[in-house]
Amino acid sequence: MSVHSVKHKRRVIGCFSLILFIIFGSAFGVSLMKVIKEKKKKPEVHENKIPIYNVITTNLTVIKTFNTLIQPDKSIEISSAVGEKINKTYVEIGSVVTQGQILIELDKRYKKIDVRKAMAKVLESTVALSNAAIDLANNRKLYNEEVIGDDILRKYIVAHRNALAENENTKAIFDFTKERLADCTIKAPCNGKISKKYVDEGERVVPNQALLDMVDDTTLRVIFYVGDHDIFDITPGKRIFFNTGELSGINFTATVAYISSDVEPKSFLYRIEGIYNNKDGKVKPGLLGRVNIPLREYKNLIVIPSYTINEDEKGNYVILLSGTSNVNRRIETGKEYKQWVQVKSGLKSGDKIILR
Template sequence: MKKLIIVALLLVGVGAVAFTLYNNKTEMNEAATLAMKSSEYISVTVEKVEEKTVNRNFQSNGIFEPSQELKLMSETSGAIVKIQKRKGDYVKRGDLIVQIDDRLIRSEYTIAKLNRDQAEKDLKRFENLAATDAITKKQLEENEKAFKIADAQLGALKKRLDDTQVTAPISGFINEDYYELGTLVSPGMALVDIINKNPLKLSVNVTESEISKVKKGDEIAVRVNAMSNQDFTGKVHFISDKADASFKYEVELIMNSKNQDQIKPGMFGTAQFMFSQEEQVLKINRKSISGSLKDPGVYLIKDGLATYQPVKINPLDDGTVEVLDGLKSGDEVIASGLINVKEGTKVKVQ
């Protein structure tokens, strides 16, 4: 009997839940239908496409870089026995930085040089004998081979001996060193970082519409963010032929100001491309663009309906875009409410 009562109660509960869900669904459908009936259109605002003056001058930020920068590695093994240059020192190409213990290699080199000199004497003697047919051709060839082997061994040891003298491959300042007297080094171990900031470079990125205005050799005003009260200049040295992933092109300036010694690699700079060019162009607000800058479009209103219109644009620095194709002066585009607008949507201008 108890079981029947429990089953009956469960059935009643399930029925009540089902009835409540059905009523909720019915109410939601009725609300949605009512909303659709009451929202026959979407309220929007419009913006008129107008001709406005645009200044073609532009700026681009970048970081100052040295003309050369390298990490000098050891090419041999041994303990450092002499230090000639330290962090902060200026070195010319070929200057000795550190001396690595070369006693063992120098001994091997001396032996190899004696063997090579003896092989050279033997070869000359055998060449004289060969001229009188006193020896066979094979004997001469064996002595030529012995001399070549001895000469190659001497050359290899000469290279190893030279590697014990770590010299600067470029001129510049030692920005960091990684050794002390007695440090045991091995091939591939970093010894110093050398930077050459003469000349100093500033690399910036510009858009495809800007790159066409820049030419090699142009003198460009440069502002150093850390030295706002000083004026600098740089000359365009390099312009990349291919855009990067952000569709921008690299422009490299070589700094040529007398007071540029104060500028340090790693500082931020701004290249000011001043061309004094003013043009009349069609402009609209960036917010009126639907889609991405790569595939842009706008919505016009025709007979109360939103109509999608693809356009070609050029982004400007003031939050607007230049319309290159797809619109004409006087056209009105939807400026707000775009989140709910699609092709054929009924709209009403507020």
């Protein structure tokens, strides 16, 4: 190997070593600078945040809940005015009917016979009245001519009056039999729904026997009872909100229409009735439910969580955050609403209460 080749190899090895030294030296220098910077940084101080409640004014509505019974505004028992056999029934339980619609028809045969008999009596009495009137006119003429005396004329006057009375009586009987015939057709007295049915076709009914029950459920009554401590906050026209077990997720709005003036004998509670417009038919009468009624409204109240209140021999107080220190503040409390307490004095909006 020549001297020139050996020198060349030494130079290459030297350059390569220098490059490695520079690379590792630079990396070491960067790491050292990072360590120095980290040491120069000020240690972070983690302050403990104190949980506080910000005092604000609020409006509060006291709502009470009562059990309620939903009843139709009108409930009618339809009975028979005459005693006959049922020929035809046109409705079933749940049938929706309109005023004047035929519900039941009774056997009319015997009532038609009675009408014809009564009509014959009217015709007979009308003829008798006409004859009595002619006799009276003729005898009055004879009386004026002094052919007959007062006693005979009075007999014809009495006979005419009796014929007139008999004619009126037969007319009344005729009208009565026509009414009895009309009573064989039972019609709906108003719009509504059939809620009960007591008879079937072919049965014989007697006068005043119940045939059907009918309700008008387009208007419902929401009935509930309250005590004497709530009665003064309920007035006619006040809106109430109710729901039923069948539609528990839906609230309906009714209006107070009736407030009893005295308590119920057994419960010593006041009866309240609200009116609900049920034209869409969503609410069924006879259901039980819950009614919510806003009784009292309070404005610009200060209420705080009950657990923030401390008590000692001097009374109630809260711990306020004031700058960097804590101070005890005496308060006067009012009514309690579940886990919230009204503060009458001692606090203002913006105060910060330290939560325990």
